[in-house]
Amino acid sequence: MSDHIIRVTNFRKTYGDFVAVDDVSFTVQTGEIFGLLGPNGAGKTTTLECLEGLRQPDSGTLRVANIDPTREQHKLRHVIGVQLQAAGMPEAMTPNEAMNFFCAYHRVSPRFDLLDRLGLTSKRKAQFHTLSTGQQRRLALALAIAHEPQVLFLDEPTAGLDVASRTELHKMMRELKANGTTIILATHDMAEAEQLSDRVAILLNGRLTTIGTPMEITATGAGLTKVSVHTRANCLLNSQNDIPAVSQQLTKGDYAIFFSHDIAQTVPALIAFVQEQADELIDLRVERPSLEERFLELTHNEFGG
The missing domain is CATH 3.40.50.300 (P-loop containing nucleotide triphosphate hydrolases)
Known part of the structure; x- marks a missing residue:
C-alpha cells in the first residue's frame, strides 16, 4: 500500500x-x-x-x-x-x-x-x-x-x-x-x-x-555560504586581500562578510590572514544559504530580474 x-x-x-x-x-x-x-x-x-x-x-x-x-x-x-x-x-x-x-x-x-x-x-x-x-x-x-x-x-x-x-x-x-x-x-x-x-x-x-x-533546495542554488568575521583591530574591513573561493565581499558594522563557494578554502585563509596581521579573532560565523535566499534567486531567474 x-x-x-x-x-x-x-x-x-x-x-x-x-x-x-x-x-x-x-x-x-x-x-x-x-x-x-x-x-x-x-x-x-x-x-x-x-x-x-x-x-x-x-x-x-x-x-x-x-x-x-x-x-x-x-x-x-x-x-x-x-x-x-x-x-x-x-x-x-x-x-x-x-x-x-x-x-x-x-x-x-x-x-x-x-x-x-x-x-x-x-x-x-x-x-x-x-x-x-x-x-x-x-x-x-x-x-x-x-x-x-x-x-x-x-x-x-x-x-x-x-x-x-x-x-x-x-x-x-x-x-x-x-x-x-x-x-x-x-x-x-x-x-x-x-x-x-x-x-x-x-x-x-x-x-x-x-x-x-529545504536543505536539498538550498543546496541546488548558487551555493554561496556567508562567512561573517569580526576582529579586535578590524583588519579585514575594507582590505583588498585575496581570500580564496570568495565571490563577493562587503562590510556590515564591525563585520567583514564574505560569500564563499568553498568554505574549506575560505575559512582557513581568513584565520591565517588575521594571525598574520597580529589581530585577534572575536567572532566568526558560517551560515548556509537560507530557503528565502534560494526562493529569491529562483524568482529573480524566473522573472528575469
Whole structure:
C-alpha cells in the first residue's frame, strides 16, 4: 500500500485566458509537513482549493486519502481539515457555538480545550464579528483540527498572529505531525517553511519549479555560504586581500562578510590572514544559504530580474 496520501498528476486550472496552474504533479507522504511556496498569483491557493474540493480542475487527477475531491466531496469533508486565509462565519455566532456546530457535523465531541489552548478562553461567548483578525484565525484553526483530520490544509496560517500565537501554532503542528496528521502548509514565510516543512514545492507562474527538502533546495542554488568575521583591530574591513573561493565581499558594522563557494578554502585563509596581521579573532560565523535566499534567486531567474 502506498504511503502517499496526496497525489496530484498533470493538474491544470484556468480562469478564462489566465492559466493559474499548468501541468503540476507531486505527491505528499503520509505524516509529513509539506510546504507549498510561491509569490502571489503563483497558484498555491488554487491548488489547495482544488484539493479541498472547493474548485474543479480543468484536467489532471487529484487524490486525497484515495478520495476524488471533485466527485466525493462528502467523504472528503471527514478526512480533511481546512484553515482558509479568510474565515467566514455568521457575525453573531460565538466560538462555543461554532465548535458545537462543526463537531456535530463531524459527529465528534466538542473540543473546547482547543479554544482555551489557542487563547480564546475569554472570547468563547463573544460574537464572531467582535473578534480580532488574529482571534478569528485561531478559531478557524481550532475548528479545522477538532475532528482530528488525516490531512490538514493551512493557508497562510500565521498571518495576523502575534508571536505567542505563532509559537503555539508551530508547537501544535509538530504534535499533529507526530500523531500522524499530514499537513499542507501554504505560506509566504520562508523561515516558517524552512523550520517546519519536511519537503517544500515552489510554484512560479503556475508551474512547479522545484521540490525537495529545504536543505536539498538550498543546496541546488548558487551555493554561496556567508562567512561573517569580526576582529579586535578590524583588519579585514575594507582590505583588498585575496581570500580564496570568495565571490563577493562587503562590510556590515564591525563585520567583514564574505560569500564563499568553498568554505574549506575560505575559512582557513581568513584565520591565517588575521594571525598574520597580529589581530585577534572575536567572532566568526558560517551560515548556509537560507530557503528565502534560494526562493529569491529562483524568482529573480524566473522573472528575469
